[in-house]
Amino acid sequence: MSYHIDGSRNSCALHGALQLIEAIEGAVPVIHSNAGCGLQHYLGVNRLGPGTDPYGGPPVSSSNITEKHVVFGGSSRLREQLKNTVKVVEGELYFIVSGCSTEMVGDDIPAMTKEGLDQSFPVVYANTPGFRGAVHQGYELAAKALIEQLPSLSKDKPEQAENLVNIWGIIPHQDPFWAGNLEELGRLLEGIGLRPNLLVGYGHGPEDWRCVPDAVLNIVVSVWGEAPARLLEERYGTPFLVVEGLPVGPAAGRLLRAVTDLLGLDASRTERFVEAEEKRLDRQLSGLADTFYRAGFQREFALVGESSQVVGLGEFLTRSLGLLPRTLIVTDNPTDEARSVIKERLAALVEDWDAEVFFSEDHAEISDLVVSGGATLVLGSALEGKAAETLGVPFLPVSFPLADRVVIDRGYAGYRGVAALLEDLGSAILARPHQ
Amino acid sequence: MSYLKTKTPRIREKRLDTLNAWLGPAKSAVGEFAGDEAVQRIRTFSQSTNDDVLHALRILSRIENSVTVIHAPRGCAAGALYHKLALGQGNWLVTNLDQKDTIMGADRKLRKAVTSAHRTYRPEVLFILSSPVAAINNDDIQAVVDELQDELELPVIPVFVTGFASRNAVTGYDIVLHSILRQLVRGREAGERNGRVNLLSVTEHRADIQEITRLLTALGLELNILPDHATPGSFVQATGARLSLSLNQDAENYLGTVLRDEYGVPYQAPGRPVGIEATGQWLVAAGKAAGLEQAAAELHRQESARIGRELGDFSLSGVRVYLSLPPGMAFSVASLVEEFGGEIAGITVSHLDVLHKARLEDIASRHPSLQIHVADGQPFEELNILRRIGPDLYIGDGNHLGQVGRLGIPVVSLEHSRLLGYDGTLILCRRISVVLKNRSFGQRLASVALPYKESWLQRSPNWHIKKEVK
Known part of the structure; x- marks a missing residue:
């Protein structure tokens, strides 16, 4: 119903x-x-x-x-x-x-x-x-x-690629940063010796889809990637790995380690790669620190978006940046079963702190929730702009739909995505100095 | 009351002989409307384009203090989401019909949505927009209207669009205007004579409405602007106005006609006020109807002198321009191009009907072999034509300008842009100057392949336009 x-x-x-x-x-x-x-x-x-x-x-x-x-x-x-x-x-x-x-x-x-x-x-x-x-x-x-x-469409199969990994669950446009997010996840998987099959975006055509059965692993980045991954397990016995939300910053390192474990890859190579990425992130965060304190980055935030975004961005904002989640709203209608898992994850983001977690796609309801939550920073879709305005707090549009942003290959996933997120978030905060 | 008796107005094809697929020289276009009934043509290949649902959403998003309940699956509201965010207007709910609703009907769901919309927004008027699913399912929207109108004590207006009854999306404008009049003014005496002038404005740019208001107010006229930014009261007031003044017949002809034929409000429909000369003519026609001809002529003298100074030596001499616009827009921008010495290389219009007979005759007498293409969207045909003609400038308002750019032609978009009156002319001419001066973006884009096969682009562009077999 x-x-x-x-x-x-x-x-x-x-x-x-x-x-x-x-x-x-x-x-x-x-x-x-x-x-x-x-x-x-x-x-x-x-x-x-x-x-x-x-x-x-x-x-x-x-x-x-x-x-x-x-x-x-x-x-x-x-x-x-x-x-x-x-x-x-x-x-x-x-x-x-x-x-x-x-x-x-x-x-x-x-x-x-x-x-x-x-x-x-x-x-x-x-x-x-x-x-x-x-x-x-x-x-x-x-x-x-x-x-x-596709398999019955063409007899001549493309050459089998080794260490191929398919990525599922990032819906083009519904994740406005889909292209950039996929490119970054691909870069990271390449860094540990895998061949990522991104399936969509620049240079990815039907040929890539014909290689799907050859993959050694299907990585599922949102609840919407589970159906294709299960189908592939059923048909080809390919294992799949479900990631807890879009991996942003350290969560990406965790993903690379889990994949290494699962596929028995060279663990020391993965460690070297992740350490280099982490070091770069340390440098970026320490460089930002002065501005971070001066402009008061540590706020109580509202975050409105698809489940994978709320979990992924939420984790980074709380566990790496020290922000507090005030109102978290998941808009993509996950199944009841998925909801309880998501809710559990979000509730545990900060110890001894109960973030309010809602599931809604109703604009009027979401606006009311954001406003009554009283956050001092709002991340959401363009539809949440008015609520942020009402609260008089900085606003960063990060989820679908966007209205005043052009996105070409920007992404918030992985380690490179952190820099983009800090640039955008920092600019939004600086545009509206601390009250 | 002949017009407003029926649930919906007659579709454009029947009411105005409207065509949506045609290609040929201007002199033959005139002949299409010579007989009793224009011969309809269809396409054997087509691309997605506007329909009456989208046009209805466009017009409804601009009614003040209103909320629209879209009685449909989610996707039919996508256009409304765009209006809400891109133009910042329009409150709406979608009933979100699912598979079960397509079998069992969804009257209860509609009733709940309407009540909820009323509770959230406390609007002055509430619209229920039908959809392909609601139409095929034959949901009893009227019953919900009858019941809730009394209960909620506000006008609830059903808008019976279908997405398939007419090939011409402008039918959607007719349906909305018909529904509003039917619900708000049918059976009433004409409103008290109020001396105002109805300015008929459908989805015009806000700044354009301001420019026209500035001019007409300078003449001392009091305006009742509708349906853009109108309230229910505006429609009631319209029946007692001294005159209706058209900004774009294509869109509001139905409103002007009904107000004239049913309420005796004279309907003046000069061409659109685009370009200096045409704005002057429009203003004089408006002044004449209001008994202010002298003042209008004087205002035109002042304004055209001011714009002339600001435009300096702007000229389109030697520039071949292709236009792809709704017909009223296309013909008026064509006049502007010619006013500044440019040449019309060809025209694509979204539709063509008897309202355009005089303009077509005028064009045919001066440029009998000028090619007229009738297509709403259908860039596969337009790009084929453009490659043959190779114009120096393209002015359009379609959704496929990104494809046109790949031909390396400088493009000026008229979607959501200012155009009307003296100031509109100035702004458009400046934009044209910029794109003609620096063509680097188009030259760069020209290296991107078109989405069409070369074999198609070699074919005659009217290959897929056929006479309809009934």
């Missing part, structure tokens, strides 16, 4: 699927739905996490069904659209995604996909009507479709 939401920041399953597909270079989404579905996605998702639109505009193919198709069915319109997409749009993989109308009418998406395959089009599909869930479910559905359908 779903409930109404005020100012929802989590768009629909179709849009979640599009977020993943658009981030795969050479993959072309073919939307089978109303004309507006793709543009809703462009306005309400791409434009609110700006700087990373691959096409220079909204998705390049959409069947734009009309009344006729709603009444008589739109399968033949999809057939025509797919055939012509392959002729018009450059791509290595065409990915049919369906919207609410065509699913309610009962168009046969698998049959149309099969017809395309019979004509040797490289095509896969996922049933992604918006009413099936939020972006997070859309990400899961699209990832599942790729895992299940």
